[in-house]
Amino acid sequence: MWSYQKRLQYPVNIKNTNPQLAQYIVSQYGGPNGELSASLRYLSQRYSMPNEMTKGLLTDIGTEELAHLEIVGSIVRQLVKNATTDEIENSSYGVYFMNHGRGVFPADSSGMPFDANCIAVSGDPIADLTEDLAAEQKARAVYDNILRVSDDPDVSDVIKFLRQREIVHFQRFGEALDQLQNTPEIQGFCPGMNAK
């Protein structure tokens, strides 16, 4: 089960409003390569993982992604909390504002609500871990895009932290996949992988 700590994994203190930037960043809240997608994917995949290493890693990284979800939500909220309706109207955030005000709703940057179709749980540990490697790179790529359009150093600072975590997760999943593929018992578990 989960325990909640009343702190962010990384501080978020945004001085300036920027609804346009919020519109882009909300994609990492409810978009296909965002933190909700990541946490749901890993926390769901862990049930069908074959050994303690994979069960532990997916639980731990899935939990960290929930902490990142909270960070992204905080960024979005701080960017719009004190924004004037003028600012909001003059950005693409205006369309999101109609149904969500200055609230944080899980959607991608085009307004498509979160859809679990963006995650896969195949029940096959090799397929699932391979999906996880791709997921981390996609998330990293989106953070790269956000850094390209952000001119706010308070925002960019947090985004760089989140981006770096995706790279570390990629490294850990790679180790897990590598170890799994070299585990004789697992080769029997995954028919087709070096099956005799």
Place this chain on the structure above:
Amino acid sequence: MSDRANLMKKISAYAFAAYDWNLYLDTHPNDTDAIAMFHKMADKASALKKEYEDKYGPLTAEASQDMERWNWLDCPWPWEKY
């Protein structure tokens, strides 16, 4: 930076370091040096959290100590600026 923000920053740093060792150990469970580092970081984080909680209130609901008022509810919440 206020004392509160400063203390929180240190907690974040040590807790994060411990957590990163946690992830590393998930794929390297027999690395005793890493286990030692994990504990070093985690112990420091725990001590700082206790100091923070004594001054500013609980970081988890279970850690609430105030018998007159349920101070778990106190603002600021993490998504608000300090």
